[in-house]
Amino acid sequence: MTSIDDVAHASGVSIATVSRALRGLPNVSEATRQRIQGIAEELGYVASSSASGLASGRTLAMGVVAPSVSRWFYTTVIEGIDSALRDANYDMILYNLASRGGDRERVFHRSILRKRTDALIAVGMDFTAAEREQLLSLGHPTIMIGGPVRGIRHIGIEERGVAQEATEYLISLGHRDIAHIGGDDDEGLNRQVPLGRRRGFLDAMQAAGISTRDDWMMSGGFSLTVSRAVINELFDRPGPRPTAIFANSDEMAIGAMLAAMDHGVSIPGDLSVIGIDNHDLSESFGLTTMAQDPYEQGSLGARILLDDLTGGPLSRKTSVRATARLLRRRSTAPPQR
Amino acid sequence: MTSIDDVAHASGVSIATVSRALRGLPNVSEATRQRIQGIAEELGYVASSSASGLASGRTLAMGVVAPSVSRWFYTTVIEGIDSALRDANYDMILYNLASRGGDRERVFHRSILRKRTDALIAVGMDFTAAEREQLLSLGHPTIMIGGPVRGIRHIGIEERGVAQEATEYLISLGHRDIAHIGGDDDEGLNRQVPLGRRRGFLDAMQAAGISTRDDWMMSGGFSLTVSRAVINELFDRPGPRPTAIFANSDEMAIGAMLAAMDHGVSIPGDLSVIGIDNHDLSESFGLTTMAQDPYEQGSLGARILLDDLTGGPLSRKTSVRATARLLRRRSTAPPQR
DNA sequence: GTGAAAGCGCTAACAT
C-alpha cells in the first residue's frame, strides 16, 4: 500500500506538506497542492484511517446502535443518518444490538466503547443504568432517536400526545367502539414508546367518557403478520365488533386491514383504521395515519452530533420534539349506523 | 481516556504483558492475567482500535456495501453478516451506496478504500471495471452476494434456473396464460438478477411451447406498491386475463395478490401467483414461492471472508451457489376451466 | 510556504 512517504518522495516535498495539501489546509501554495494531489491520485494513495485516527484523535466514523435493521422505522432512520454522514464524509459503524441478553454486554464493551467512533447515535433503544454511565464516561457526543431515555438527549415524537390525537380523530368521527393494537416491540426495547401510545389512547377515551374493553386491547408485536392474526382472532370471537381500530404502527394497522379483508369486513364501511408512521405501504392501502418522518429524524440526529464535533450551528443542541401530523386517507369514516 | 500505560502502572507489569493478557495470548500466567483483567475492568480500559489497527495491520472491521438497507433482501443479508461478525468480534462498516452517480465515486474512494476494514462484502451491486480494479488492488478479501459479477467471487442462487423452475411449476399445474412481473431494481444495480430471471421464465415457456405476450411482461420495480399498481392496471384492461403470474420477488407477488383482491379476482381460483424469496410476509399471504435464504447467504459470505483473514476452514473458498426450493402454499392451483 | 521531529497507543520481535 502506498503511504504518505511514497507521495512525499514522488513530489519532492515533506510528508507534512503532503498531509496539509491533501486535507486542504492553508499554508500550502496552490501550485504545490495541485501537484501533490495529482501524484497522490496517480499513486492511488488514500490515507489510513487508523493512522490518522490515532494521530488526530478523530476517527471520522459514527456509531449507530439499533435493535433491528429490518423494521421500517429503524431502517428509515438509518437511511437518514447515512445521508447526513455522507455529506460530512463520515463512515457509519452499525451495531445491531438486540434487546437484552446474549452478547449485548460484550458488544457494548468490545465494540462500542472501543474508540472506533467519534459519536454515537442510538435508535429505539433503552439503556441500562450501567450502559448509560459507560456512555457518558466515554465522553463523546450521543443522541437517541425514538423514545426518550433519561439523561440522554433525544429526538422523537411526543408519543402520548400523538396517540391521543389519533384516537380523538376516531372519536370525532363518531366512533365509540374502538380497539387498540399495542404491544411491545420485542426487538427494540424502548418500552416507553408502546406505553406512551397506550396512555395516549386511554387519555382520549377517558376524556370522551368512553369506557375501554380489556378484550379490545390487543397486542400486535409491532408486526404486520402478528397483528393480522390477532385481529383475525378478534373477528372470530362472538359478540360485538369494534367499529374502529387505533394501531401503534402502520404495519400493525395494515395487518388489521388485511384481517378485515380476510373476514369480508369492509373498510371504512364496517371498520375504520388509523395508525402511526406513514409507512411506505400506507398510501397504497389508503391508510389514515399520524405521519412522522424518521428519515429526517435520523438525518437531524446525525447533523447535531456532527456539529457537536465541529462546533457547527447545531452544536450542543438539546432534545428535539419531532412532529407527527394527521394524514387522512380512505381507511377512516364515520361509523355506519 | 485510560490507556494501556495506566493499566500497566496500576498492575505493576509492562504494557506488553497487559496487551498479551487482555488479548488472551499464551505466555501469561493465569494469576497475572486475572489480576490485569480485573484492573483493566476497574479502570474502564478498552483498547483503541486505531492504535491496535495501526500496529497490527488488522482493523477488526468488515465493510458491507449495499445499494439499500430498506429492501428485504438486503436487510436480511445484512442481518446474516452481522451475526457472523458478532461471533468473530468484528465490527461492520455499512456503506449504503446507491446505484451510480452522485457521490458513489467519492464514497468509494474516501471511505471504502481507506483501510478502515480488513475485508469487503458487497450485496446486490454491480461494479464498474475501474471499481473492480481498485478493489483488487486494495488487496483485501472480497465477496459479492446476490448476482454474479465478473472477476469477483460470489454467493447467490442460480437466477435463471430458479425462475425456470418457478415457471415450470405453473405450467405443470396446467397454466398457459402466464404473466411475468420483472423489471429493474432501481436501487441495486445488478441487472443480471432481473435479466436472469426473465430468461428463465422465457426458457420454461419456450420449452413448453407456450408463446408469451409482450403486454403480459410487466415491470414491477421490485416493489410491492409498484407491482400492485401495475397489476391493477392489467386487470383494468379489456381482453383475456392471465391465469397465473410469476413475479421476480415475493414483494411484487404480494402486490399482485393485493391487486387481485382489489379486483375481486380470487386466488388461487381465478389466478395463481408464485414469487421468489420467501419474504417474511409470504407465509401470512399463503404465497407459493421459490424460497431462498439471504440470512444464510450473508452469514456464509462473512464467514468465508473471516476465514480468509485467519486461515480458517473456509479460507480461499470459491463462489458458492445458494439454493432455492419450491415452497407450495395456497396461492397456486390448476386453472379453473 | 515548507520541513523536522515528537508523539498518538498500541503490537510484535527480540531479549531475558
Added chain:
DNA sequence: ATGTTAGCGCTTTCAC
C-alpha cells in the same frame, strides 16, 4: 513468564 524496544502511518507543534 515477563520486559524492552522499534515501529505502524499519520497529525501537529515548532522552527525556519
